[in-house]
Amino acid sequence: MTLRSEDSFLALIDRYFPNTHAHMPLGRGDDCAVLRAPDWMCLTADMFVEDVHFRRTYFSPEDIGYKALAVNLSDIAGMGARPLGFALNLMATGRESDEFCEGLVSGMADLAREHDLPLVGGDLSRGPALAVAITMWGKSQKRFLLRRNCQPGDLLFCLGDVGLARCGLSVLERDDESLRWRFPEAVEAHLRPQIRLEQAQTLGEFEQVRGLMDVSDGLMQDLPRFVGPGFGVEVFMSESEVHPEVVEFAREFAGLPGVEQALLGGEDYALLGAAAPGASHFLEREFPEILWLGKVVERSGIYLDGARLDLKGFDHFGADFPEHSEDGE
Ligand SMILES: Nc1ncnc2c1ncn2[C@@H]1O[C@H](COP(=O)(O)OP(=O)(O)O)[C@@H](O)[C@H]1O
Numbered sequence: 427m428t429l430r431s432e433d434s435f436l437a438l439i440d441r442y443f444p445n446t447h448a449h450m451p452l453g454r455g456d457d458c459a460v461l462r463a464p465d466w467m468c469l470t471a472d473m474f475v476e477d478v479h480f481r482r483t484y485f486s487p488e489d490i491g492y493k494a495l496a497v498n499l500s501d502i503a504g505m506g507a508r509p510l511g512f513a514l515n516l517m518a519t520g521r522e523s524d525e526f527c528e529g530l531v532s533g534m535a536d537l538a539r540e541h542d543l544p545l546v547g548g549d550l551s552r553g554p555a556l557a558v559a560i561t562m563w564g565k566s567q568k569r570f571l572l573r574r575n576c577q578p579g580d581l582l583f584c585l586g587d588v589g590l591a592r593c594g595l596s597v598l599e600r601d602d603e604s605l606r607w608r609f610p611e612a613v614e615a616h617l618r619p620q621i622r623l624e625q626a627q628t629l630g631e632f633e634q635v636r637g638l639m640d641v642s643d644g645l646m647q648d649l650p651r652f653v654g655p656g657f658g659v660e661v662f663m664s665e666s667e668v669h670p671e672v673v674e675f676a677r678e679f680a681g682l683p684g685v686e687q688a689l690l691g692g693e694d695y696a697l698l699g700a701a702a703p704g705a706s707h708f709l710e711r712e713f714p715e716i717l718w719l720g721k722v723v724e725r726s727g728i729y730l731d732g733a734r735l736d737l738k739g740f741d742h743f744g745a746d747f748p749e750h751s752e753d754g755e
């Protein structure tokens with residue numbers, strides 16, 4: 427059993443994560459790691475908690491390791507930055523099998539290797555559920571791309587699908603194999619979100635891109651956070667620009683237009699950016715898949731076809747997430 431002792435779990439970590447790196451003069455094994463900071467750094471932390479962010483019934487151990495790391499990479503991307511390293515705090519019940527632990531660590535290590543990220547240290551604890559808490563840091567080539575840096579008339583854009591992961595969650599929560607076949611890209615978007623690190627760094631090179639964030643709680647929640655107080659958004663995205671699985675799912679199970687389902691979203695891990703109006707041509711050339719969401723206006727709220735939308739995105743302490751009730755179940 428990997429979890430018969432802390433040392434056996436640390437030995438598993440050592441098998442998957444190298445303990446030397448150019449940015450890490452001293453790695454795991456002492457009271458602290460010692461890092462060599464190359465420049466100004468950005469730092470983020472996100473938790474990934476059993477039955478809040480994932481369920482063991484439909485996440486493989488590899489998926490859990492992957493997504494726990496991916497959601498932190500997404501915050502680094504949201505700054506237009508490049509990740510440099512991370513620390514891992516893990517709470518486990520102690521009942522996890524060797525195979526489970528190995529899957530979780532290997533799923534995380536595969537993604538860390540892709541980005542040449544050292545695991546500098548962390549902590550282990552027994553607890554009532556599985557929880558993975560990661561702290562990650564990074565640096566930017568030129569500047570960090572911030573929230574609340576928009577001007578009225580700025581164009582808002584997205585890179586990555588919005589609404590798809592939420593459909594995936596609803597499908598997975600339904601425990602119906604036939605639905606997984608009908609909505610495969612939605613399921614994949616929920617289990618294995620693709621993080622657009624390279625695109626985020628490229629955006630940082632364009633002066634006319636004013637700001638950037640990653641969309642984790644859904645656009646309805648994250649758009650106001652992005653444009654800031656006193657500003658709002660006139661949405662001009664149309665249904666033909668929404669992923670067809672989102673449109674189909676919304677119509678059949680949520681009774682919502684595709685655009686509204688896309689705006690509700692949740693766990694999209696897409697990039698949301700603001701650009702000066704004159705930037706649209708070169709952004710389209712650089713990113714042919716770019717989705718133009720709308721424009722920044724000088725009154726708060728989110729407006730679609732002139733009407734203020736009143737849809738609620740995700741909040742940990744808000745009303746229950748309506749995965750089972752939105753279609754009247
Ligand atoms: N427990 C906490 N202690 C200190 N700061 C926190 C805590 N939780 C969240 N924050 C800060 O509040 C801000 C918003 O957090 P969050 O909504 O989780 O952002 P994100 O969607 O980027 O992960 C971030 O700057 C984050 O660092």
Ligand SMILES: Cc1ncc(C[n+]2csc(CCOP(=O)(O)OP(=O)(O)O)c2C)c(N)n1
Nearest residue numbers: 472477478479480481642643692693740747
């Ligand atoms: C079992 C389960 N129920 C509900 C959800 C939906 N959900 C959980 S967290 C979340 C939002 C993103 O997570 P959060 O911790 O808020 O990330 P952050 O904004 O801090 O990056 C959503 C939509 C889920 N993924 N799994």
Ligand SMILES: [Mg+2]
Nearest residue numbers: 471472473642
């Ligand atoms: Mg967070």
